[in-house]
Amino acid sequence: MTLPIVMVDNLTRRFGDFVAVDHVSFEINQGEVVGYLGPNGSGKTTTIRMLLGLLQPSEGQALVLGYDAFRETEQVRARAGYMSQKFALYDDLTVWENLSFYGGVYGVRERGRIASTLAQVGLTGHEDDLTKALSAGWRQRLALGIALVHQPRLLFLDEPTSGVDPTARRAFWDLIYELAESGVTVFVTTHYMDEAEYCERVGVMRGGRLLAMDTPANLKRQIVKGEIWEVYAQPLEAGLEALARTENVQRVSLAGDNLRAITQNGLTANRLKSRLEALGLSVAEVRRGEPTLEDVFVTLAKD
Amino acid sequence: MNSRLISIIRKEFIQILRDPRTLGIILVIPIVQLFLLGYSATSDVRNIPLAVFDQSQSPEARALLDAFRAADYFRIDYAVNSQEEIAVLIESGKARAGMIIPPDYANRIARGDAQVAFILDGSDPTSASTALSAAQLIGQAHATDILQEKIARSGMPFELKPPVEVRTRVWYNPDLVSAYFMIPGVIGMILFAITSILTATAIVRERERGTIEQLIVTPIRSWELVIGKITPYALLAFLDTLEVLAIGHWWFGIPIRSPLSLILALSGLLLLSGLGIGLFASTIANTQQEAMLTVWMTLLPAIFLSGFFFPLEAMPKILQVVSYIVPLRYYLVIIRSLLLKGVGVAAIQNEIIALALFGIFIMGAAALRFRKRLD
Amino acid sequence: MQYLIHATNLKKSFGGNRAVDGIDLSVAPGEIYGLVGADGAGKTTTLRLLVGALRLDEGQASVCGYDILRQTEQARAQTGYLSQRFSLYEDLTVLENIRFFAEVRGLTSKEWLPRCLEILDFVGLAEFRDRPAGQLSGGMKQKMGLASALVTRPRVLLLDEPTTGVDPVTRQDFWQLVIKLVSTPLRLPPNSENLGGEKEGGQVSVIITTPYMDEAARCHRVGFMKGGRIIAEGTPGELRATLTGRILELRGQPLNLLRHLAAGDEDVEDVQAFGDRLHLRLRQGSAGQVLKRLPQRIKSGGGTLSDLRQVPPVLEDVFIALTE
Numbered sequence A: 001m002t003l004p005i006v007m008v009d010n011l012t013r014r015f016g017d018f019v020a021v022d023h024v025s026f027e028i029n030q031g032e033v034v035g036y037l038g039p040n041g042s043g044k045t046t047t048i049r050m051l052l053g054l055l056q057p058s059e060g061q062a063l064v065l066g067y068d069a070f071r072e073t074e075q076v077r078a079r080a081g082y083m084s085q086k087f088a089l090y091d092d093l094t095v096w097e098n099l100s101f102y103g104g105v106y107g108v109r110e111r112g113r114i115a116s117t118l119a120q121v122g123l124t125g126h127e128d129d130l131t132k133a134l135s136a137g138w139r140q141r142l143a144l145g146i147a148l149v150h151q152p153r154l155l156f157l158d159e160p161t162s163g164v165d166p167t168a169r170r171a172f173w174d175l176i177y178e179l180a181e182s183g184v185t186v187f188v189t190t191h192y193m194d195e196a197e198y199c200e201r202v203g204v205m206r207g208g209r210l211l212a213m214d215t216p217a218n219l220k221r222q223i224v225k226g227e228i229w230e231v232y233a234q235p236l237e238a239g240l241e242a243l244a245r246t247e248n249v250q251r252v253s254l255a256g257d258n259l260r261a262i263t264q265n266g267l268t269a270n271r272l273k274s275r276l277e278a279l280g281l282s283v284a285e286v287r288r289g290e291p292t293l294e295d296v297f298v299t300l301a302k303d
Numbered sequence B: 001m002n003s004r005l006i007s008i009i010r011k012e013f014i015q016i017l018r019d020p021r022t023l024g025i026i027l028v029i030p031i032v033q034l035f036l037l038g039y040s041a042t043s044d045v046r047n048i049p050l051a052v053f054d055q056s057q058s059p060e061a062r063a064l065l066d067a068f069r070a071a072d073y074f075r076i077d078y079a080v081n082s083q084e085e086i087a088v089l090i091e092s093g094k095a096r097a098g099m100i101i102p103p104d105y106a107n108r109i110a111r112g113d114a115q116v117a118f119i120l121d122g123s124d125p126t127s128a129s130t131a132l133s134a135a136q137l138i139g140q141a142h143a144t145d146i147l148q149e150k151i152a153r154s155g156m157p158f159e160l161k162p163p164v165e166v167r168t169r170v171w172y173n174p175d176l177v178s179a180y181f182m183i184p185g186v187i188g189m190i191l192f193a194i195t196s197i198l199t200a201t202a203i204v205r206e207r208e209r210g211t212i213e214q215l216i217v218t219p220i221r222s223w224e225l226v227i228g229k230i231t232p233y234a235l236l237a238f239l240d241t242l243e244v245l246a247i248g249h250w251w252f253g254i255p256i257r258s259p260l261s262l263i264l265a266l267s268g269l270l271l272l273s274g275l276g277i278g279l280f281a282s283t284i285a286n287t288q289q290e291a292m293l294t295v296w297m298t299l300l301p302a303i304f305l306s307g308f309f310f311p312l313e314a315m316p317k318i319l320q321v322v323s324y325i326v327p328l329r330y331y332l333v334i335i336r337s338l339l340l341k342g343v344g345v346a347a348i349q350n351e352i353i354a355l356a357l358f359g360i361f362i363m364g365a366a367a368l369r370f371r372k373r374l375d
Numbered sequence C: 001m002q003y004l005i006h007a008t009n010l011k012k013s014f015g016g017n018r019a020v021d022g023i024d025l026s027v028a029p030g031e032i033y034g035l036v037g038a039d040g041a042g043k044t045t046t047l048r049l050l051v052g053a054l055r056l057d058e059g060q061a062s063v064c065g066y067d068i069l070r071q072t073e074q075a076r077a078q079t080g081y082l083s084q085r086f087s088l089y090e091d092l093t094v095l096e097n098i099r100f101f102a103e104v105r106g107l108t109s110k111e112w113l114p115r116c117l118e119i120l121d122f123v124g125l126a127e128f129r130d131r132p133a134g135q136l137s138g139g140m141k142q143k144m145g146l147a148s149a150l151v152t153r154p155r156v157l158l159l160d161e162p163t164t165g166v167d168p169v170t171r172q173d174f175w176q177l178v179i180k181l182v183s184t185p186l187r188l189p190p191n192s193e194n195l196g197g198e199k200e201g202g203q204v205s206v207i208i209t210t211p212y213m214d215e216a217a218r219c220h221r222v223g224f225m226k227g228g229r230i231i232a233e234g235t236p237g238e239l240r241a242t243l244t245g246r247i248l249e250l251r252g253q254p255l256n257l258l259r260h261l262a263a264g265d266e267d268v269e270d271v272q273a274f275g276d277r278l279h280l281r282l283r284q285g286s287a288g289q290v291l292k293r294l295p296q297r298i299k300s301g302g303g304t305l306s307d308l309r310q311v312p313p314v315l316e317d318v319f320i321a322l323t324e
Helices: A043-051 A071-077 A095-105 A111-120 A136-148 A166-181 A216-223 A235-243 A269-279 A295-303 B003-017 B021-042 B060-069 B081-093 B105-110 B124-156 B178-209 B211-216 B222-250 B261-284 B289-302 B318-324 B325-340 B345-369 C043-050 C072-077 C094-104 C109-123 C140-148 C168-183 C236-242 C255-263 C288-303 C315-323
Strands: A006-015 A018-028 A033-037 A059-064 A080-083 A154-158 A184-189 A201-206 A209-214 A225-233 A251-257 A258-263 A282-288 B048-054 B072-080 B098-101 B117-120 C005-014 C017-027 C032-038 C056-061 C081-083 C154-161 C207-210 C221-227 C229-232 C247-252 C267-276 C276-284 C304-310
Touching: A006 A043, A018 A043, A018 A059, A018 A209, A033 A043, A033 A166, A043 A059, A043 A154, A043 C056, A059 B072, A071 A080, A071 C221, A080 A136, A095 A111, A095 A136, A095 B003, A095 C094, A111 A136, A136 A154, A136 A166, A166 A184, A166 C072, A166 C267, A166 C315, A201 A216, A201 A295, A209 A216, A209 A295, A209 B289, A216 A295, A225 A235, A225 A269, A235 A251, A235 A258, A235 A269, A235 C168, A251 A295, A251 C168, A269 A282, A295 B211, A295 C168, B003 B222, B021 B178, B048 B060, B048 B081, B060 B072, B060 B098, B060 B105, B060 B124, B072 B124, B072 B211, B081 B098, B117 B124, B117 B345, B117 C094, B178 B211, B178 B222, B178 B261, B178 B289, B178 B325, B222 B261, B222 B345, B261 B289, B261 B345, B289 B325, B325 B345, C017 C043, C017 C056, C017 C207, C017 C229, C017 C304, C032 C043, C032 C168, C043 C154, C072 C081, C094 C109, C094 C140, C109 C140, C109 C168, C140 C168, C154 C168, C168 C207, C221 C315, C229 C236, C229 C315, C236 C315, C247 C255, C247 C288, C255 C267, C255 C288, C267 C315, C276 C288, C276 C315, C288 C304
Parallel strands: A033 A184, A033 A201, A080 A154, A154 A184, B048 B072, B048 B098, C032 C207, C032 C221, C081 C154, C154 C207
Antiparallel strands: A006 A018, A006 A059, A201 A209, A225 A258, A225 A282, A251 A258, B098 B117, C005 C017, C005 C056, C221 C229, C247 C276, C247 C304, C267 C276
C-alpha cells in the first residue's frame, strides 16, 4: 500500500485575529483528482500556498510527496506543479517565450520538451502569439503548460477555471483527466458548485474549515437527507413562504422559475401540491429533483 | 553560467526590448535632464537687466555705461527718466538692478569726486552678490581708467599702479563654469535615480502581476532572481552613464581627466547602492506606485544632501552629519575629482571605501528581507 | 408590450477590439434578464453602455423610454447600477455609505433618511445601520451594494456579476431579494425628478450578468453571450428544450474505456467526464438507438455498464452545444 501523496494534519493559518484556515486535515492518494470547493475567502488559496511553502502555517503539519512542506520546501517545489489563480503569465512575451522562460527556470532547456508541453495543452501553432492577445481559455492553457513544464507528479490548481467560458472549462477538465490517467495527482480548487462534480473527491470549505470530504455521490447521499422536489408554482414568492412554513419541509429555495424543496418523512409530491393549492396558489407541476453539491454546501453551512 | 540566471536575464531583456517606449524613456530622459540641468542649474550671472536713469547725458556718463555694456554681466534694458521708474521696474521684476547717474556727474569727474547710485534686487542672494561684486569691479576699473587718462593728459611721466595686486588663479575650472560643477552631479543623480527606480518597479511588477508567486515555487534561488532581474537594468544604467559622459564632454566641454575604466568601475559602486535601495524598496512596497514613492522619498533628500545643488559646507552641522549616510555624496566627490582633477585613487580612497561600505550594507539588508515567501 | 430597457444593434469597440458587436435587448417590467458568458464576452461593456458610462459607437438604447444618448440624465435617474467591484467606504457606517450614494444621486436632505431606512429594511440590514462597513460579512456587503443601487428607487436595475465567488447561502439570499424586488410593485411614488409620466406602482426590470450557468437558470430570460454577441436567447425552459432527450448519463467501469467507446459511437457528439460518470450528448433523435446499441458495444469492448439513462439537459449543455 502506497503512502498518500499529500497528508495534511491540523493545518491552521491565522492572519492577526482572522483564522483563514482552521485545523484542516485530509489526505490525497496517488492519481486522484481532488477538489476543494468553497466561496472566495474560505481558505482554499491559503491552504495551497501553505502546501507549497509560500506561507508558513500557524499550526499543524503537511507532508507533500513525502517531504515536510515547511522544512523541505524546495524539494516539494521542484516536484510539484502550481497554477496560481492569477495565471502567472508575462503579457509582453509570446506563448513560446513564456513557456521556455519558466522551463529555463526549472532547468528544462530542450526545445523538444517545451514543444511537447505546448502540444499537451493544445497550443501548438500559437507559439508566436503575444500572450496579451490570447483569450481567457488559451491563457488558462498556457498557465497549465507552465505548471507542467517540469513534468510534476503532483499538480496544484488554484481556481483554474474562473472567468473562462463553459466550453473552455470542459476542455480544460478533459486535460485534467488526461493528466490523471497518466498518473498525475491533481488538487484543484473551485468556487463553482457544478464544477466540483467533475472531481473524484471533493472537500467542502467554509470559513476556513473543511466541513466534509468525500466523493460527490457520497456527499449528496450522506449529507442531503430527505427528498428533493422541484415545484412549479405561481406566485413564486407566496409559494416560498408557504413551503417554508410547511411541516417536514427541511429547506426551500428559489431556483429560477421554480422552487426547490427538500422534504422529510415521506412528504410526497401530491401532498405538497394539495397544500399549496389549498393556500390558493396555482401549481403546474411538482417533480423529483436530484441533489446537487450546492444542496450539500448549504446543508453543511447550516449545521 | 547557470541556466536559471540566464533564463531570467534573457526574459528581462525581451521584456525591455518589447516595450520601446519605456526603453526610450530610460535612454532619453538622462539627455533631457542633462540639458535641463546643465543650462538651468547654473549660478553664473549673465545679462542682468539694468535700468539706467542718466541725468547727466554727458560723454563721461556714456563712457561709464559703455564700461557696463562691455562686461556681459549686465544688459542695459531700460533708459528711464525718474527714480520712481527704476523702483517700478525692479518691483515688477523687469529689471534686476538700477543705476542713477547724477546731473553733475561730468563736473564731478573733473573734480575727482563723482558718485553714482547702484540699486540691486537682493531677493536672489546668489546672483545678487555676484552682480554686486561685478558692479563694483566694473566701477573700479572704470575709475582707474579715468585716473590714468587724467595723469596721461597732465603729462606726468609715470604709470599708475596699485601698490598690491592679488593674482588669483583658478584651478580645474578656470572660467568658473557652473556646468563643470553640475554635470558630474547630473551623472551621479541619473545613475542613482534610474537604478533604484527601475529595480524597485521591475521586481514589484512581478508581485503585482502575480508572476512572483509562480517564480517562488520554481527551484530558482533568491540571489538568482535578484541578480537576474537587476543585471539588465544595471547595464542600461551604464549605458546612460556613457551617454551622459559623452554629451557632457563633447557638448558642454567637460574634461575627462581620468581613464574611462576607472570612472565606470567607481560608478559601478554607486550602482550597487542604487540597486540596493531599489531592492530594499521592493521588499516594502506591494504596488509599483508604492515602490516609486518609497524610492522618491529616499531619493529627494539624498540629492539635496549630496552637495549636488548646494555646497555641504554651507549646511547646518546636523545636516552635514546626516549627509554622511548619503552614498551620492561620496560619488559626487569621486566623479568630480576623476573628471575635473584627474586625481588617482589614493586621493579619494576614503570616499571609495565609504561608498562601497554603503552599497554592501544596503544590498545585504535588502537581501535579508527578500525571501522566497509571500508572508 | 412596453419594455423598460430597449436596445437595438448596440456596438462598442476598444481600439480594434469589438467588445459589443450588435446586441439587441428588450426587458419587460418585472423581468429578470440574465446575460451569461465568460470574461471578455462583452457582458460588462453592455451594462456600461446601458448605464451611460460608455458611449455607444452604433445602435440605439432607451431606458424607461429615455434615449440614453440624448436624454442621458433622465435615463440615469431611472437606473440603479451595481458594478462588479462596487466600492463601499469601509470606514463609514452602513447608513453613512447609503446616505453618500443617495446624496450624490441628488436626493435632498428631506428625502434621503426615510429612503435609506426603507431600503435597509428591504435588504435586511436595518439593525446594522450604525456598523462600519468594514466590519460587515461578505454577504452583508453584497446587500449593502444592492441597497446603494436601489436607494434612488430605480425602475431599471443593472447588476454586474453580483454573486461571483460568493457563498451559495449568500447567493440564495441575494436572489431572493432580487426576485422580491421584481415581483412587488414599487410601493411609493417615484422620485420627484422622475416625472416621466409613468404610473405609480410600476414593476422593476433587472439585468444581471453572471458566469454561473446554474445561476442563469434563475432568470426569467437568458441571453448567452460570446464574442460580443448574444448567440442564443430564451427562457431557461426554452433553451433546455433544444437538447431534451439528447443527454445521457453513463456509469460503469473502467471509466476511461467507457469514454473511448462512447466517443466512438457515430451518434455521440460530445463526451464529458463528471467524476465517477460520463455525460453524452447525442445527435437529435438518436437516443433510442444509442440506448440500445451502446450497452452491447461496452460489453463486447470489455467494460461493465452499471447505468445508462436519459437525464434532463442543463443550461451548460446548451451553451456548449451552441458554441462548439
